[in-house]
Amino acid sequence: MGIVSSGFMGRRKREVPGLPPGQYVTEGFPVLSAGPTPKIDRDEWVFTFTSDNGNSRHWNWNGFMSLPQEDIDVDLHCVTSWSKLGTHWRGVPVDALFKHVETEAEFALFHCYGGYTTNLPLRDVLGGKAWIAHQFDGEDLAPEHGGPARLLVPHLYLWKSAKWVQGIELIPEDRPGFWESRGYHLHGDPWREERYG
Ligand SMILES: Nc1nc2c(c(=O)[nH]1)N[C@H]1C(S)=C(S)[C@@H](COP(=O)(O)O)O[C@H]1N2
Numbered sequence: 718m719g720i721v722s723s724g725f726m727g728r729r730k731r732e733v734p735g736l737p738p739g740q741y742v743t744e745g746f747p748v749l750s751a752g753p754t755p756k757i758d759r760d761e762w763v764f765t766f767t768s769d770n771g772n773s774r775h776w777n778w779n780g781f782m783s784l785p786q787e788d789i790d791v792d793l794h795c796v797t798s799w800s801k802l803g804t805h806w807r808g809v810p811v812d813a814l815f816k817h818v819e820t821e822a823e824f825a826l827f828h829c830y831g832g833y834t835t836n837l838p839l840r841d842v843l844g845g846k847a848w849i850a851h852q853f854d855g856e857d858l859a860p861e862h863g864g865p866a867r868l869l870v871p872h873l874y875l876w877k878s879a880k881w882v883q884g885i886e887l888i889p890e891d892r893p894g895f896w897e898s899r900g901y902h903l904h905g906d907p908w909r910e911e912r913y914g
């Protein structure tokens with residue numbers, strides 16, 4: 718039991734509901750990319766699921782669009798401190814890619830057109846927590862924001878939401894991706910300020 722409630726803490730920043738510590742709200746939608754925007758046509762786009770036993774499965778755009786689709790209303794939190802509240806997306810829940818998949822793996826590495834990668838525990842992408850998103854605000858996802866399709870993991874810092882996503886690889890042990898091997902946290906929970914490793 719706390720003796721001093723937050724009301725007695727004196728001057729503090731006005732708290733915005735839904736805003737993790739150290740974040741500010743932006744109305745814009747900044748673009749943050751470590752390299753040039755790859756140009757991928759939907760009729761050349763292929764998403765690959767590679768299991769830890771080496772088996773792989775592919776979806777072309779039509780196959781991907783015939784998977785279950787969901788509308789997603791979420792807040793975004795970037796490690797550079799901006800948050801964008803109340804964003805609207807449409808995409809395929811990552812759960813749908815795991816139908817008929819049996820695995821002992823507990824981690825995944827997501828791969829992107831252009832070479833970016835990010836690692837995630839499966840418990841952070843299954844159970845309705847992550848999507849492969851292809852629409853933003855009712856429009857096809859713009860190339861600079863990851864179109865044709867990006868991973869969306871809104872409960873973690875936005876570097877985990879890999880743009881131009883190309884595939885998921887199941888891995889037996891956690892392995893750092895692009896930013897994680899350059900000092901970012903392996904996990905990236907904004908509510909615990911898991912910014913740097
Ligand atoms: N493929 C790829 N995905 C990426 C990045 C990248 O450089 N390449 N940058 C990440 C980072 S650091 C952030 S903050 C978000 C930014 O998404 P946005 O440009 O749509 O705002 O994309 C993430 N996904």
Ligand SMILES: [Mo]
Pocket residue numbers: 749795796797875876
């Ligand atoms: Mo970022």
